[in-house]
Amino acid sequence: MICAAEEHIEQVVNLQLINKEKLKDKFLKKMRNRDNIDQTYSERRKKIKQEQQSRPKFEDLICPICLEIFQKVTTTQCGHAFCEMCIFDSLMRKAECPVCRVKIKTHSFQYCESFDNRINDLVHQYGDKTQIEHFKNRQLEMEQWNKSKQVDNLAIDQQVDIMDQSFIWCVATIKQIGKKEIFIHYDGWGKEYDEFIPLQSNRIAPLGLYTKREDIPKYQPEQRQFADIIEYINQYGELPTQNVLQN
Template sequence: MNKQQKKIQKQNEKLKIQSQDNDSQQNIEDIIHDKNDFICPICLNYIVAAVSLKCGHTFCEICLHEYLLYFKGCHICNDNMRKSKFAYCYLLDQMIHEFIKSHHPEELKTYEMDKIKNKEWRKKKQVSSIDVGQQIDVRDPNFVWNVGTIKRLKISQEASKIKYLVIHYEGKSDKHDEEIAENSPRFAALGFYTSRNDIPKYYKQTKNPFLKNLLYIECMDPNDNQFNQQFFIEDNSSESE
């Protein structure tokens, strides 16, 4: 094979690679051309800070956290979300941004504003420092937000050396104290949730003397904005001091 033939062969290989790249790009565009693929089923806007559940459905981070305050089941399939680990989908976030930029540039400004709102929400929710004796908002196993006090810090014996916080729930006996990983989404800055009046809370039962040592939860119905659901927490779950 002479030099000219080698040169032609290299050019053909280069063109073949470029053609494959173009085909791949076209396939990607064909896959993601539908706007509905990137819409949050809860707010019906573009997904911001995408979070996927074990069932495979994806929502905005804020939408999912708010939805979990009232409901156990996935908004789409009713699978128990409260037993599911969250998976943040950073690649999907990038795809949504590129899709809007390429196909709906007129909506990019609104999307960017929603991203800023999500960033501010995270900043307000974040616990700025961890100290023994500090009070923070803590989500208990019943998915109710409480004021909790950090009793002590504990380092796991595993190779990962995960730091745990030993939490005491205000208004509950010590037997309900929990060890929760420091990076758990169950923590929030003091008052972030517990200062709200529109989410489930514990109340002491005072009307019935046989239930005076129990707590009960009032749950707001998001559809009519009124507290119309009440249910008791069993002794072994939420006993009052």
């Protein structure tokens, strides 16, 4: 009886081994099938492509000036976007869009804080360690740039640097201070150029921060003299004499 039982067990084990080998051969045969390999590879490529498409393309978030991911996206009237710091510095040198070369005639730019927040989220979610670290360094650079332009404790008759409507920095004197804006007079220019400027405007900077720089355009003496002539004509209705201009 014992021998018969052992023989039966051995037969069952052998049968299981045979079935196992058959399943193994069937599986390997299926895997070696070219059509199956192509299908598996195609599905894998499709999955990878879908994952790539679901991730943001940082190339679409690059400032055309610094070639870095946007920091405080600023849009000009012609519709092109830049980092605030980049377009600000560019317009000081030439008052035109760096992309399409359209003349920029006003300081009214468009900002979108929600877009900046979205960019920040995307970089931290999908960027690698190096990209995230570099992005943070750029944010610190932007903060330092903004701090460098802040003027503390504004006072009447205080001189400051002011960017005029032509994107040229001039020395100006504060004549009035309101809750949201200041009224300034451009030193050496007629009163017709006086204007109100919002307190939070980037056009205000500490005295000498920009007017003492040698790498950006400045008004020449003859341009200022021309402005004096216009002011004199408006006031007296006649051309000034040479003595008047010299004084």
